[in-house]
Amino acid sequence: MNYSDLPPLVTSADGRFRVVNSTLAMAKALENIQRVSFPDLSDADLMLEPHFASHIRIFPDGQHVVVDTQTNQIAASSSDIMLELDFNHYQHRFFPAVGEGYFTTHDPKAHWLYGADIGVLPEYRSLGLSSLLYKARQELVVRLGLHGHYAGAMPKGYGAVRHEMPIEAYLHEVIRNERFDPVISIQLKRGYRIYGVIPDYLDDPSCANYGVVIIWRNPNLPW
Numbered sequence: 001m002n003y004s005d006l007p008p009l010v011t012s013a014d015g016r017f018r019v020v021n022s023t024l025a026m027a028k029a030l031e032n033i034q035r036v037s038f039p040d041l042s043d044a045d046l047m048l049e050p051h052f053a054s055h056i057r058i059f060p061d062g063q064h065v066v067v068d069t070q071t072n073q074i075a076a077s078s079s080d081i082m083l084e085l086d087f088n089h090y091q092h093r094f095f096p097a098v099g100e101g102y103f104t105t106h107d108p109k110a111h112w113l114y115g116a117d118i119g120v121l122p123e124y125r126s127l128g129l130s131s132l133l134y135k136a137r138q139e140l141v142v143r144l145g146l147h148g149h150y151a152g153a154m155p156k157g158y159g160a161v162r163h164e165m166p167i168e169a170y171l172h173e174v175i176r177n178e179r180f181d182p183v184i185s186i187q188l189k190r191g192y193r194i195y196g197v198i199p200d201y202l203d204d205p206s207c208a209n210y211g212v213v214i215i216w217r218n219p220n221l222p223w
Protein backbone atom coordinates (compact mmCIF):
# COMPACT_ATOMS: atom_id res chain seq x y z
CA MET A 1 0.00 0.00 0.00
CA ASN A 2 1.11 3.55 -0.69
CA TYR A 3 0.93 5.14 2.78
CA SER A 4 0.90 8.62 1.21
CA ASP A 5 -2.73 7.92 0.23
CA LEU A 6 -3.75 8.03 3.91
CA PRO A 7 -5.20 11.37 5.12
CA PRO A 8 -2.34 13.56 6.42
CA LEU A 9 -2.67 15.00 9.95
CA VAL A 10 0.56 17.02 9.96
CA THR A 11 3.03 17.60 7.10
CA SER A 12 6.67 18.75 7.23
CA ALA A 13 7.45 22.16 5.73
CA ASP A 14 9.07 20.59 2.66
CA GLY A 15 6.17 18.14 2.20
CA ARG A 16 8.40 15.05 2.41
CA PHE A 17 7.12 13.72 5.77
CA ARG A 18 3.51 13.16 6.73
CA VAL A 19 1.96 12.12 10.02
CA VAL A 20 -0.94 9.69 9.50
CA ASN A 21 -2.83 7.34 11.81
CA SER A 22 -1.29 3.87 12.05
CA THR A 23 -2.98 0.93 10.32
CA LEU A 24 -2.93 -2.77 11.17
CA ALA A 25 -0.66 -3.43 8.17
CA MET A 26 2.03 -1.36 9.93
CA ALA A 27 2.15 -3.40 13.17
CA LYS A 28 5.36 -5.26 12.24
CA ALA A 29 7.09 -1.99 11.22
CA LEU A 30 6.02 -0.49 14.56
CA GLU A 31 7.64 -3.40 16.40
CA ASN A 32 10.86 -2.75 14.48
CA ILE A 33 10.84 0.95 15.41
CA GLN A 34 10.29 -0.04 19.04
CA ARG A 35 13.20 -2.51 19.05
CA VAL A 36 15.70 -0.09 17.55
CA SER A 37 14.46 2.86 19.62
CA PHE A 38 14.72 1.10 22.98
CA PRO A 39 17.75 -1.22 22.75
CA ASP A 40 18.38 -1.12 26.54
CA LEU A 41 14.77 -1.59 27.65
CA SER A 42 13.99 -4.93 29.30
CA ASP A 43 12.04 -7.40 27.14
CA ALA A 44 9.27 -7.28 29.76
CA ASP A 45 8.61 -3.58 28.94
CA LEU A 46 8.85 -3.84 25.12
CA MET A 47 5.75 -3.51 22.92
CA LEU A 48 5.67 -5.92 19.97
CA GLU A 49 3.48 -6.57 16.90
CA PRO A 50 0.42 -7.92 18.83
CA HIS A 51 0.58 -4.97 21.23
CA PHE A 52 0.58 -2.46 18.34
CA ALA A 53 -2.30 -4.27 16.65
CA SER A 54 -4.25 -4.00 19.90
CA HIS A 55 -3.51 -0.24 20.17
CA ILE A 56 -4.94 0.33 16.69
CA ARG A 57 -8.09 -1.65 17.53
CA ILE A 58 -8.66 0.03 20.91
CA PHE A 59 -7.79 3.69 20.19
CA PRO A 60 -6.95 4.29 16.50
CA ASP A 61 -6.95 8.11 16.86
CA GLY A 62 -4.05 7.91 19.34
CA GLN A 63 -1.69 5.94 17.08
CA HIS A 64 0.53 7.96 14.77
CA VAL A 65 3.33 7.28 12.30
CA VAL A 66 5.51 9.48 10.11
CA VAL A 67 5.63 8.34 6.49
CA ASP A 68 8.56 9.23 4.23
CA THR A 69 6.65 10.02 1.03
CA GLN A 70 9.83 9.58 -1.06
CA THR A 71 10.30 5.93 -0.05
CA ASN A 72 6.97 4.90 1.54
CA GLN A 73 8.97 3.96 4.66
CA ILE A 74 7.49 4.28 8.16
CA ALA A 75 10.17 6.49 9.71
CA ALA A 76 8.77 7.15 13.20
CA SER A 77 5.83 6.37 15.43
CA SER A 78 4.09 7.32 18.65
CA SER A 79 1.41 5.58 20.74
CA ASP A 80 -1.09 7.18 23.12
CA ILE A 81 -4.05 6.25 25.28
CA MET A 82 -6.53 8.25 27.31
CA LEU A 83 -5.73 7.89 30.98
CA GLU A 84 -6.70 9.99 34.01
CA LEU A 85 -3.96 12.02 35.66
CA ASP A 86 -4.09 12.32 39.46
CA PHE A 87 -1.69 15.12 40.34
CA ASN A 88 -1.43 13.88 43.95
CA HIS A 89 -0.72 10.27 43.05
CA TYR A 90 1.24 10.28 39.82
CA GLN A 91 3.66 7.48 40.76
CA HIS A 92 3.08 4.44 38.54
CA ARG A 93 4.92 1.76 36.62
CA PHE A 94 4.87 1.98 32.84
CA PHE A 95 3.71 -1.49 31.78
CA PRO A 96 0.76 -1.95 34.18
CA ALA A 97 -0.41 1.61 33.32
CA VAL A 98 -0.68 0.65 29.65
CA GLY A 99 -2.44 -2.68 30.22
CA GLU A 100 0.77 -4.72 29.99
CA GLY A 101 1.39 -3.07 26.64
CA TYR A 102 -2.04 -3.83 25.13
CA PHE A 103 -3.77 -0.52 26.04
CA THR A 104 -6.69 -2.28 27.76
CA THR A 105 -6.48 0.50 30.40
CA HIS A 106 -7.58 3.07 27.77
CA ASP A 107 -10.37 5.15 29.36
CA PRO A 108 -12.46 7.09 26.81
CA LYS A 109 -13.88 9.22 29.67
CA ALA A 110 -10.43 10.33 30.90
CA HIS A 111 -9.39 13.98 30.63
CA TRP A 112 -5.78 13.38 29.64
CA LEU A 113 -3.85 11.82 26.78
CA TYR A 114 -0.98 9.62 28.02
CA GLY A 115 2.10 9.11 25.86
CA ALA A 116 3.16 5.48 25.87
CA ASP A 117 6.04 5.73 23.41
CA ILE A 118 7.72 7.69 20.66
CA GLY A 119 10.51 6.41 18.42
CA VAL A 120 12.30 7.62 15.31
CA LEU A 121 14.44 5.27 13.19
CA PRO A 122 18.11 6.26 13.75
CA GLU A 123 18.65 7.28 10.11
CA TYR A 124 15.76 9.75 10.39
CA ARG A 125 16.74 11.46 13.66
CA SER A 126 17.29 15.23 13.97
CA LEU A 127 15.05 15.91 10.97
CA GLY A 128 12.20 17.18 13.13
CA LEU A 129 10.10 14.00 12.96
CA SER A 130 9.45 13.72 16.70
CA SER A 131 8.35 17.35 16.57
CA LEU A 132 5.76 16.45 13.89
CA LEU A 133 4.49 13.65 16.14
CA TYR A 134 4.27 15.91 19.21
CA LYS A 135 2.30 18.38 17.08
CA ALA A 136 -0.14 15.64 15.97
CA ARG A 137 -0.60 14.51 19.58
CA GLN A 138 -1.18 18.06 20.80
CA GLU A 139 -3.70 18.63 18.00
CA LEU A 140 -5.50 15.45 19.11
CA VAL A 141 -5.68 16.83 22.68
CA VAL A 142 -7.25 20.05 21.38
CA ARG A 143 -9.63 18.20 19.03
CA LEU A 144 -10.89 15.94 21.83
CA GLY A 145 -11.08 18.86 24.31
CA LEU A 146 -8.74 17.10 26.74
CA HIS A 147 -6.83 18.81 29.54
CA GLY A 148 -3.48 17.94 28.03
CA HIS A 149 -0.81 15.38 27.17
CA TYR A 150 1.42 13.74 29.75
CA ALA A 151 3.96 10.93 29.85
CA GLY A 152 6.63 9.24 31.90
CA ALA A 153 9.58 10.35 29.80
CA MET A 154 12.88 8.49 29.96
CA PRO A 155 15.82 10.78 30.86
CA LYS A 156 18.19 8.83 28.65
CA GLY A 157 21.30 10.85 29.46
CA TYR A 158 20.99 10.23 33.19
CA GLY A 159 22.14 6.59 33.32
CA ALA A 160 25.69 7.57 32.34
CA VAL A 161 26.03 10.12 35.18
CA ARG A 162 23.82 8.59 37.86
CA HIS A 163 26.75 8.14 40.27
CA GLU A 164 27.73 11.80 39.92
CA MET A 165 24.48 13.53 40.88
CA PRO A 166 20.89 12.83 41.96
CA ILE A 167 18.21 12.88 39.28
CA GLU A 168 16.79 16.19 40.59
CA ALA A 169 20.14 17.99 40.12
CA TYR A 170 20.46 16.46 36.64
CA LEU A 171 17.01 17.69 35.63
CA HIS A 172 17.72 21.19 36.96
CA GLU A 173 20.75 21.35 34.66
CA VAL A 174 18.60 20.15 31.73
CA ILE A 175 15.91 22.75 32.51
CA ARG A 176 18.55 25.50 32.70
CA ASN A 177 19.95 24.35 29.31
CA GLU A 178 23.33 23.57 30.90
CA ARG A 179 23.01 19.94 29.86
CA PHE A 180 21.36 18.27 26.83
CA ASP A 181 19.25 15.19 27.53
CA PRO A 182 18.37 13.33 24.28
CA VAL A 183 14.74 12.97 25.33
CA ILE A 184 13.82 15.56 27.99
CA SER A 185 15.55 18.53 26.29
CA ILE A 186 13.52 17.97 23.11
CA GLN A 187 10.25 17.67 25.05
CA LEU A 188 10.98 20.92 26.92
CA LYS A 189 11.53 22.62 23.54
CA ARG A 190 8.13 21.35 22.38
CA GLY A 191 6.31 23.00 25.29
CA TYR A 192 6.25 20.17 27.85
CA ARG A 193 7.05 20.93 31.50
CA ILE A 194 8.42 18.64 34.19
CA TYR A 195 5.95 17.80 36.96
CA GLY A 196 7.66 15.03 38.93
CA VAL A 197 10.02 12.08 39.00
CA ILE A 198 9.09 8.38 39.19
CA PRO A 199 11.75 5.95 40.44
CA ASP A 200 11.35 2.37 39.15
CA TYR A 201 9.17 3.45 36.24
CA LEU A 202 10.57 0.70 34.02
CA ASP A 203 13.73 -1.37 33.63
CA ASP A 204 16.26 0.45 31.46
CA PRO A 205 19.81 1.33 32.57
CA SER A 206 20.07 4.25 30.11
CA CYS A 207 17.65 6.22 32.32
CA ALA A 208 18.51 4.39 35.58
CA ASN A 209 14.88 3.14 35.57
CA TYR A 210 13.51 6.67 36.08
CA GLY A 211 10.46 8.18 34.46
CA VAL A 212 10.00 11.96 34.39
CA VAL A 213 6.41 13.12 34.40
CA ILE A 214 6.13 15.72 31.67
CA ILE A 215 2.95 17.68 30.96
CA TRP A 216 1.68 19.77 28.04
CA ARG A 217 -1.54 21.61 28.88
CA ASN A 218 -4.28 22.36 26.35
CA PRO A 219 -3.82 26.11 25.74
CA ASN A 220 -7.53 26.50 24.90
CA LEU A 221 -8.57 25.74 28.49
CA PRO A 222 -8.72 28.47 31.16
CA TRP A 223 -5.87 27.29 33.41
Ligand SMILES: CC(C)(COP(=O)(O)OP(=O)(O)OC[C@H]1O[C@@H](n2cnc3c(N)ncnc32)[C@H](O)[C@@H]1OP(=O)(O)O)[C@@H](O)C(=O)NCCC(=O)NCCS
Pocket residue numbers: 037038117118119120121124125126127128129130131132152153154156180182183186189
Ligand atom coordinates in the same frame (compact mmCIF):
# COMPACT_ATOMS: atom_id res chain seq x y z
C1 LIG B 1 14.01 11.24 21.25
C2 LIG B 1 13.67 11.11 19.77
C3 LIG B 1 12.22 10.65 19.67
C4 LIG B 1 13.84 12.50 19.11
O1 LIG B 1 13.42 12.42 17.76
P1 LIG B 1 13.97 13.37 16.58
O2 LIG B 1 13.03 13.24 15.45
O3 LIG B 1 15.40 13.07 16.32
O4 LIG B 1 13.83 14.82 17.24
P2 LIG B 1 13.63 16.19 16.43
O5 LIG B 1 14.47 16.15 15.19
O6 LIG B 1 12.16 16.46 16.28
O7 LIG B 1 14.18 17.27 17.46
C5 LIG B 1 15.51 17.24 17.88
C6 LIG B 1 15.80 18.56 18.58
O8 LIG B 1 16.93 18.38 19.44
C7 LIG B 1 17.91 19.32 19.11
N1 LIG B 1 19.21 18.72 19.39
C8 LIG B 1 19.68 17.53 18.94
N2 LIG B 1 20.91 17.31 19.46
C9 LIG B 1 21.19 18.37 20.26
C10 LIG B 1 22.30 18.71 21.10
N3 LIG B 1 23.36 17.91 21.23
N4 LIG B 1 22.25 19.86 21.80
C11 LIG B 1 21.17 20.69 21.70
N5 LIG B 1 20.08 20.41 20.93
C12 LIG B 1 20.11 19.26 20.22
C13 LIG B 1 17.70 19.61 17.64
O9 LIG B 1 18.28 20.83 17.26
C14 LIG B 1 16.16 19.63 17.57
O10 LIG B 1 15.64 20.84 18.06
P3 LIG B 1 15.13 22.01 17.05
O11 LIG B 1 14.19 21.35 16.07
O12 LIG B 1 14.43 22.99 17.93
O13 LIG B 1 16.36 22.52 16.39
C15 LIG B 1 14.62 10.14 19.03
O14 LIG B 1 15.95 10.48 19.30
C16 LIG B 1 14.40 8.67 19.40
O15 LIG B 1 13.65 7.96 18.76
N6 LIG B 1 15.07 8.19 20.46
C17 LIG B 1 14.93 6.79 20.88
C18 LIG B 1 13.59 6.52 21.52
C19 LIG B 1 13.32 7.39 22.75
O16 LIG B 1 14.19 7.63 23.57
N7 LIG B 1 12.07 7.84 22.88
C20 LIG B 1 11.63 8.67 24.00
C21 LIG B 1 11.20 7.80 25.10
S1 LIG B 1 10.45 8.73 26.42
